[in-house]
Amino acid sequence: MPVITCSRCGEEKEAVTKTAFYRGEVREKLLAHACQQCWDEWIKMQIMLINEYRLNLMDPATDEFLNKQVLAFFNLGEGDDAATVNYTPPE
Numbered sequence: 001m002p003v004i005t006c007s008r009c010g011e012e013k014e015a016v017t018k019t020a021f022y023r024g025e026v027r028e029k030l031l032a033h034a035c036q037q038c039w040d041e042w043i044k045m046q047i048m049l050i051n052e053y054r055l056n057l058m059d060p061a062t063d064e065f066l067n068k069q070v071l072a073f074f075n076l077g078e079g080d081d082a083a084t085v086n087y088t089p090p091e
């Protein structure tokens, strides 16, 4: 497994290998910059976002939303993509 410097935690760790339904450019960025541990955190965040915003995974707008969120989560967003929702998960 490749070791990368994670863009979220800044540590050198094993890169994530499975990026769920993220594809294309987003997937390439995640494979190159996301560690497995932070990825696991993102998956929890994603579940909360889906519940909070009642996202429909069959809706292309959901893809777009989650693509932006995951890039922002890993500090990989550019321009508008750098914006993230102001969402604090409940304790």
Ligand SMILES: [Zn+2]
Pocket (backbone or CB within 6 Å): 006, 007, 008, 009, 010, 011, 013, 034, 035, 036, 037, 038, 039
């Ligand atoms: Zn990390």
